[in-house]
Amino acid sequence: MNARLAVVFAAFVVLTGCAVEVPTFDPPPITYLTPTGDAADALAELTVKGRAPRTGYDRDQFPHWSDLDGDGCDTRAEILERDARPGTVTADRQGCAIGAVIGDPYTGTDLVELPGPGSVVDVEHVVALGDAWQKGAQQLTREQREQFANDPVGLLAVDDTLNRQHGDGDAATWLPPRREFRCAYIARQIAVKARYGLWVTPPERDAMARVLDGCPGQPLPVS
Template structure:
């Protein structure tokens, strides 16, 4: 499935919380002072568009199409694709090689714990690194439906995680929420930067500063890549 390499990169070891910003613009650490290296998340962040947060008016989950659509045409929904990518010890429903019935999320990126997945009453969520409502307020409200559907199902923006910290996150950006597991914060922020750059979403000044604070502590963190299209096939629709 598209995104296998991306999933592996997002699971790579992150770094701890960087030192607080010291400059008036929020910059701090060697990465910002010396110029970020090409191909890093920090370099990508420094070229991101910074604007005020837009309105949430008009937002609804349906604006991003049906949940977990099979946009890549592999006959499996996006949720099962991500479960297969991120879980260990996967077992399938009724011998099917698509519908994941159970598995184990090893070293959950948000909590650092092992979490068992059981279909129906699971402690595992599939998180949008950049939430749909955050995207809506930072550019997605102006998109065509095909782009919103692609965004909602892009493996670059999806991660199997412990449900408890994920629900505490809500739709918060990096200025409002970071994973309790500090060792994953570099990879988490790098993933958000990658998604926002790919889809040309902006960041707020506070969000940019929060991201920079983390990435200044790991200036060599690479920008994740994903080759999923930014428009869904014509057979999909959204309001």
């Protein structure tokens, strides 16, 4: 409510003595598209257009490593536990993962993440935050971007060096070096973009389609 409207409203209440319900303006609720079928079908449903300007982008626009489920462990700890080799998790006093042996899907090798400084594992956004910002995420609310940044479907525990190589690239500019994982990787990107209403560029769409040509029927991930 602007200042002028507030004055008019107050005068109306004084003159009439009526109690008036003031409308509230809440952000839109978080709503997701639910992709169906295989990854190729979901890709065909994504909007295809160019990147939006990067204006206003900052990683802080995507609050991440939150504890959205309220269990006392942040998202990074939960992904470490999810992606750990069985029986290898080291937990803190709250029961949150702080160390583990991770089977890196990008390389096929095991990574030993020890508690304390010197991390070799990053929890990576398969759809990079900068990429998401330029393809629809700047139109989401802050709450929706926090949900995006902490959604397990869009997160993987991987080699920190490869996470940095990925940067803000999309499928047209970066793919995991391990070819056997590329179909699952692309399917995960598509699932995230469909879930949050993000689009793809023409080169990105073409790169995704080329990968999926080698794995007909590739399913979409659910977690």
